Amino acid sequence: MYTAIKVTVKGKVQGVGFRPFIYQLSKKYHLNGTVQNNLNGVIILAEGEEGQLGNMVDEIKRNPPKLAKITEITIHPAPLAHYKEFTIIPSRENGRAVPWIPADAGICEQCLEEMMDPSNRRYHYPFINCTQCGPRYTIINRLPYDRPYTTMKDFPMCPDCQVEYEDPLNRRHHAQPICCPDCGPTLSLHNQGGESLAEDQSAITRTIDLIKQGHIVAIKGIGGFHLACDAYQGWAVDRLRLRKKRPQKPLAVMVKSLEAARGLCHISRIEEDILMSPEMPIVILRSKGGDGLPPTISPGLSTLGVMLPYTPLHHLLFNDHRLDCIVMTSANPSGHPILYKDEHLKHVRNMCDYTLTHNRRIDFPIDDSVVQCDGEHPLFVRRARGYVPEPLKTTSDVDRMIALGGNQKNTFSVGSGDTIVMSPHVGDLENEEMISSFDYQLRHYKEYLGVNEIRTVVDKHPLYASPSIAKKLKGKTISVQHHHAHHVSCMEDNGLNEPCAGIILDGTGYGEDGNIWGFEFLYGDAQSYERLAHLTYTPLPGGEKAVKEPWRNAVGMLLYYWPESGKELCMKLFPERVKEIKIMDQMIVHQINTPMAGTCGRLFDAVSAILGICQVSTYEGEAAIKLSDYMNRTKLESTGETYSFHVIRSSPNQFQLDLSPMIDEIIQDKFQQPITAIAQKFHTTLVSCCIQMVLELFRNRPELNRTVVLSGGSFQNVFLAREIRQGLQKEGVNVYTHRNVPCHDGGLSLGQIIIAAHTLEGR
Incomplete structure (x- = not known):
């Protein structure tokens, strides 16, 4: 039976050779009609025998181009137009779906073979590309993705390239960066x-x-x-x-x-x-x-x-x-x-x-x-070239919302309809140059997606750059607690909607009580959260200076936990810092520039400094990274031996984790045990205390959903993430870690935008 259908394909289907692919299928299955790009995706109008139309659709689903990523295919009957042939027609700048901006792709095998072939006209040409590889995202001025809207418009095609570009059977058909030594960049x-x-x-x-x-x-x-x-x-x-x-x-x-x-x-x-x-x-x-x-x-x-x-x-x-x-x-x-x-x-x-x-x-x-890889899955440390910008579908109404992320490892998220587009890694917003770069990229995304914001979402930290950036944007501002955003980011990354528990381990986050949080046990969802437990607070003498000088963390902990003997311990560990230790002792006593903090990052800093691994950081997370690295250096012996710690009930429904016994025992071991053994026992202790705390919370509140998400920058530590996940799974707990966005602050904007959507919905 001769009939017609309209097929709409959405997803990553532009800039990946999708229209030439459809053209080739039309020849294979003897079909007539058209294929066209618009902002919704690819629109196919095809006429032919019913079985052959079915074969075409089946092959689209089973064997799309290598770079394509199909998220949705819709098929509807269409009136017969009696096309004489199958043609690729010009793109249309219409459609309401969020456009999928193509990502840059590494050189493909076919282009590499051509470039190394002395008989090929692109022999040793450093800008060779095709529909399956080459620059995309970095050269686009605007959408749809066509050559006049890219920086390749500066290079008019030579006759040979033009022939390839216009030939539907050529793999460079409509490859927008197409060029050769005669007409391309030099x-x-x-x-x-x-x-x-x-x-x-x-x-x-x-x-x-x-x-x-x-x-x-x-x-x-x-x-x-x-x-x-x-x-x-x-x-x-x-x-x-x-x-x-x-x-x-x-x-x-x-x-x-x-x-x-x-x-x-x-x-x-x-x-x-x-x-x-x-x-x-x-x-x-x-x-x-x-x-x-x-x-x-x-x-x-x-x-x-x-x-x-x-x-x-x-x-x-x-x-x-x-x-x-x-x-x-x-x-x-x-x-x-x-x-x-x-x-x-x-x-x-x-x-x-x-x-x-x-x-x-x-x-x-x-x-x-x-x-990096945790043994089973790839984990993002920096999500940028090749992966960005990939739209993320959501069940939340995020339309015309912009989440500005955090100050470190910044990304932002732009919402359009039920879709979120996250920026690539921007960096740390610690100077005017970085903030200017952030502004430029955000403006670019708003133009790409046609978004004029009605809500801007920021972190609650009053000294972050995002609140001041938000003042320059339109609409009202919504503030979101840092660790709540981490929690929801991991939930959204895994498609979870029901309230669940979360272990959030990171370096710094502004807490609801004015202290610095970062070793949190939360329960909730995008609408609200409850803080069930946290690490006990200790002072950070010098505030931000203590973040950059981990030995200060150690001194703060020792002077706080042991006011009498702590000073002597500090001087034994850091004999070159005697004068500063005396000053810091007075700072703590008189609470001068000494915020209270309970964070995993600062705990790692303190232990790293005590063990002499890193006393002053030259880059963010250095002390923790170097301490964590000891877990890679020898084959780990699964002794299960841990340092001492206390789980303290501070109120009927809230607990605190006291790790002061562990710090005391680590100092004793420092003078008797190899660093690798201490580092392993420290890591094993953190795994054990996290698992025990979660089980205690579930015993105390049996009505809670036995699902846990793991988020925060400390979960870049593969050992912690793997061992906590496996340990809780053995206890019958469902555990989820990040997959599509980073666990650190690079994933923060995703959680922020989802929380803001539910905040407005709740109102």
């Missing part, structure tokens, strides 16, 4: 003074020479400039750190192949899949050691952030086999936004010896994504 190498030294292939060859000679070269990539140097030359790494003002924070490396990565690190099958995925993020791997890499790449850690070449240019840098592994880190001073515009070159040149740049504009900057 490379140029410059010295610090801006003088041009070489172009195109000779620029690549000279760059390899310079890196091998120990020079630092800034390389313009997809989302901004990177600083690159030979990872095996320690003095070059040291110079890069000095210029970037990044003394200790780990540096990522790019290796030429998966085999080279295996030479450096232990790689599981899941980690291999992530490394080789179209997103091609940095993956945090366990280093094998003894590989010749200088320890200054990842100081004090047994892990290494590794990525594979994801652009054609990267592959060409490794092509002549003189380079095996290069440091590849974003070209910006620490704490400042990524540099990506040509006018930024004057700042870039302050950090490098040479610049390898190109003349394709970047409209939207983006960092490399960072992922």
